[in-house]
Structures are given as C-alpha cells and as structure tokens.
Amino acid sequence: MAGHLVDYIIIAAYLIFIAAFGIISGGKQKTVNDYFLGSKVVPWWAVCFSIVAAETSTLTFISIPGLAYLTNLNFLQLTIGYLLGRIVVAYVFLPAYSKGELKTAYSYLESRFGAKTRSFASIVFLFTRTASDGVRLFATAIPLKLMLNIDYPLAIIIIAVVTLVYTYTGGVKGVIWVDVIQMFIYLGGAVMASIFLVNLIPGGIASIGAAASAGDKFSIINLGFGKGIAGFFQQPYTLIGGLIGGAFLSMASHGTDQLVVQRLFATKTLKDSQKAVIGSGVIVIIQFAIFLIVGVMLYVYYGRLDIKSDEIFPLFIINVLPAGVTGIIIAGLFAAAMSTLAGSMSSLSSSTMIDLYIPFKGRIEDESKQLRISRLFTIMWAGLLVLAAVFFMNSSQAVVELALSIASFTYGGLLGTFLLGIFVKRARQKDALAAFAAGILIMIVVISLKLVAWTWFTLVGVLATLAVGSLLSFYPERMKT
Numbered sequence: 001m002a003g004h005l006v007d008y009i010i011i012a013a014y015l016i017f018i019a020a021f022g023i024i025s026g027g028k029q030k031t032v033n034d035y036f037l038g039s040k041v042v043p044w045w046a047v048c049f050s051i052v053a054a055e056t057s058t059l060t061f062i063s064i065p066g067l068a069y070l071t072n073l074n075f076l077q078l079t080i081g082y083l084l085g086r087i088v089v090a091y092v093f094l095p096a097y098s099k100g101e102l103k104t105a106y107s108y109l110e111s112r113f114g115a116k117t118r119s120f121a122s123i124v125f126l127f128t129r130t131a132s133d134g135v136r137l138f139a140t141a142i143p144l145k146l147m148l149n150i151d152y153p154l155a156i157i158i159i160a161v162v163t164l165v166y167t168y169t170g171g172v173k174g175v176i177w178v179d180v181i182q183m184f185i186y187l188g189g190a191v192m193a194s195i196f197l198v199n200l201i202p203g204g205i206a207s208i209g210a211a212a213s214a215g216d217k218f219s220i221i222n223l224g225f226g227k228g229i230a231g232f233f234q235q236p237y238t239l240i241g242g243l244i245g246g247a248f249l250s251m252a253s254h255g256t257d258q259l260v261v262q263r264l265f266a267t268k269t270l271k272d273s274q275k276a277v278i279g280s281g282v283i284v285i286i287q288f289a290i291f292l293i294v295g296v297m298l299y300v301y302y303g304r305l306d307i308k309s310d311e312i313f314p315l316f317i318i319n320v321l322p323a324g325v326t327g328i329i330i331a332g333l334f335a336a337a338m339s340t341l342a343g344s345m346s347s348l349s350s351s352t353m354i355d356l357y358i359p360f361k362g363r364i365e366d367e368s369k370q371l372r373i374s375r376l377f378t379i380m381w382a383g384l385l386v387l388a389a390v391f392f393m394n395s396s397q398a399v400v401e402l403a404l405s406i407a408s409f410t411y412g413g414l415l416g417t418f419l420l421g422i423f424v425k426r427a428r429q430k431d432a433l434a435a436f437a438a439g440i441l442i443m444i445v446v447i448s449l450k451l452v453a454w455t456w457f458t459l460v461g462v463l464a465t466l467a468v469g470s471l472l473s474f475y476p477e478r479m480k481t
Helices: 005-026 032-040 044-054 058-070 076-098 107-112 115-148 152-200 204-214 225-234 239-255 258-264 270-302 309-319 325-361 367-391 397-404 406-423 429-448 454-473
Strands: none
Touching: 005 152, 005 325, 044 152, 044 258, 044 270, 044 325, 058 115, 058 152, 058 270, 058 309, 058 325, 076 239, 076 258, 076 270, 076 406, 107 115, 107 406, 115 152, 115 258, 115 325, 115 367, 115 406, 115 429, 152 204, 152 258, 152 270, 152 309, 152 325, 152 367, 204 270, 239 258, 239 270, 239 406, 239 454, 258 270, 258 325, 270 309, 309 325, 325 367, 406 429, 406 454, 429 454
16 A cells, blocks of 8 residues: 555654643653552543543454444444443442552452462453553554555554653553543544445435345344354354343453553542443443444445455555545554553553562652652563564464454453452452462363353353352361361
8 A cells, every 4th residue: 555645644643643642641740659540630531531442442443344344233232231241340340449549450359369369360461461452553553564665563663652652651641631532533533434435325325224224234133042052152243142241241341451440540539430431331332333334334335345354444444535534544543553552551560560569579668769660661561562563463363363362261260250259258369369260271161162152251251260269168268278
C-alpha cells in the first residue's frame, strides 16, 4: 500500500498530539499512588470511557466487522452477557475491594488468603497480559508497515515508543484521559466508514436492509438447540452461551484483571467505580453493534469474497476510502491499539511494583525513589511487549490464535480464586493455590481438546477452581500440612 501524503500527515499529527495530551493531562506525579491510582480524583465517566477503550484492540476493530460479514449479529448476545457480568463486578467484587486500602486487584487475594496467592496471581497476570498484548501490538504495526514501507520491528517500536512517552510521564491518569480521546477516535472512524458505505451502495439504507435480510444478516438470537447437547456447547454464539459465557468472561476481565481494575481504583468513591464499570457495559453493547453493522454493510457492498474475514475491513479502508479518510481511520486503528497497550504498560508495572517488588524488598520510605523504580518498570514492560510482538511477527495464524486465547487458560482459575475467597469462608491459602493451579491445568486440557466453544472457557475454569477449592477446604488443617 502506498499511502497519500495527507494520510501520513494525519497519522503523524495524531501520534504527536496524543503523546503531548497524555503528558499534559497526567499532571505531575509525586508518589506511587499518583502514578498508578491517579490520586483517586478521576471522574467516573472518564474511567468508564477508558475501560471501553482499554478492552478494544486493533483486532477487535478489524475482526468484529469481519465476523458479521461472515455470519450475522449473533455476537450481540455475548455483549448482553458482558453487561450482566459487570453488574456482578459492581455489586460483589468492588464492595469487597473497597473494604481495604487496595492498590491492585491482587491485593485482595493477600488480605483474604496470603502473600503467596497474591504473588501467584500477579505472575500469571504478567505472563498472560504480555503475550496477548504483544500480539495486539504486532497487529497494529501492520498498517504502519504497509504505509511507510518499513520493517515490522521498526513499526512496532514506533507505536510502542509513542505509547510509552505518555504512559511513562502521565501515569494512569494520563492513560485514562488519552483513552477518552482514543475511544471517540476509533468509534468515529467506524461511523465514518458506515457513512461512506451507505453512500457507495446503490439504493442506500433500503437496499442494504433488503440484501442483509435476504442473507439472514440481521439474526441476533440463536437458541442453538438443534445440534444436541454436544453440539450446543460447541457453538460460541448461542443465547445461553452468550449470556452466561459473556457474564463470566466479563467478571474475570473486569473484576480480576489489573488492566481494568487499576482504572476502577482511580475513581473517588465505590459508587463512582460502580457507575464506571456498569456504564462501560452499556457503551460496549453500542460499540459492538456499530462494528457489526459495518460488517453487514461490507457484506452488501462486496458480496462473498474468497478472503479471510479479518481482511475485509482493511481491504475497504485501503482500497476504497479516499485519501484523508483512510488516514483518520488508520489513526482509529492506532487509537484502539494504543489504549490497550498503554493500559498494559501501566498495569504490568503497577502489579510488578506493588504486588512483587515492595513485598519482596520491603517498604521504601523515599516516595521519589519508589516513583523512579515504578517508571523503570514501565520502560521494562514496554521493551518486553515489543519483544513479544517481534516474537509473534513470523508466527503462523494458528500460533497467533493460541496467543490471543492465552487469557482463556487463566481467567477461569483467576476468577474462581476470587470467588472462592468471597463465598467459601473456610478456604485457606493452600486451598486457593491448589484450586488456582488445578483450574489452569483443567483449562489446558479443555482448550487443547476443544471440548467446548471459547465462550464457555471461563465458566468451566471457574467451576473447576471452585470445586477443587471447596473440597479441599473441608479437610482438617492438620491434613493439609
């Protein structure tokens, strides 16, 4: 792809602006609390937008329209489950977190079980987040590589450095305010693409509706009962699978993943954090509806093409949209990716500092020294994310898909351990550690053998972890030692 000069100018201006805005909006940090918690002064609506931006990557921006192009609107069932899961997080997890002076999601596990459980959960988070977001970083580098005709490693480094600049200087407050801008940029890009599609398709909205209806593209509800019990659990987008699977996935990602929980800790009050997480669920439904409608319109515009579904939206952006508009939408791609990447850098460094370094080294009285070390961890994780992206650069599609599903191996065990702490009062640290490990091992078997569709992964992991932890908690303490 040979880009137009105006596209280059738009993308360069966007990257410079977003870095400068992040530095300014982050303000000056004096302590680790300022750096990782934003001094707990960020308004709930900004955190709400930031959560949506953080969970939306370039792969989401590209693959969800491709999914609707290939199938229909069944994915929306999952987004309703996402909202239900966030309501549980708001009224079960957040009140439990608010009882103590917690700075990471895993602080709760130490207060409930002990330091070993907290450290284990933090280490699991560090590995899975680095791998999955390394893939997202590589995916974001693809359009930049094509436009500038540069090597992938250089494209990866450019995106990582721009993101690091405002994450390093602005802390989590800078990340959150940049995310607010990023969300409107990428959603604006999707809406702009929709407007062009309506104008490009003869007959406009009327012909889009007729062609989509003929192709059964507007189907939302799929009961999934026509393929027997085994077939039912092999389908990812059924009503029950979407509601239950989406709810448990959202409970794991928004109740136990430091990437999101860190943002919720930046609000002023428990009520604010509850409004932020529930509001994000409402916005996500609207957002995915927009992405899916784009996919339906791409189906009407192109018909059936013999290409991968993930390539259909980039094909339209690159080959059909005029100069300038292409630049804006590619900036939207970067926005979707950089919001996740910045959140990763901040959450990885906060978990390393607060969950691992301070407990190991002991409390450092000098606040400025703590802040310097925290920023060094931010640089370290930025470098490791670049290395992870480079590692996946030459991987086959199967390996990339495996990397993107890494969270599925651990989310069930992680969420199950949190629920064990909340609901099984007799459970102790040895029970929690054994249950967490068992949940991960069981999920490795389930996913490797493809026993159920991916929407069921988190629920299976949770049930396995709770079952093992609950059973172990019945054994007398002397038998455990």
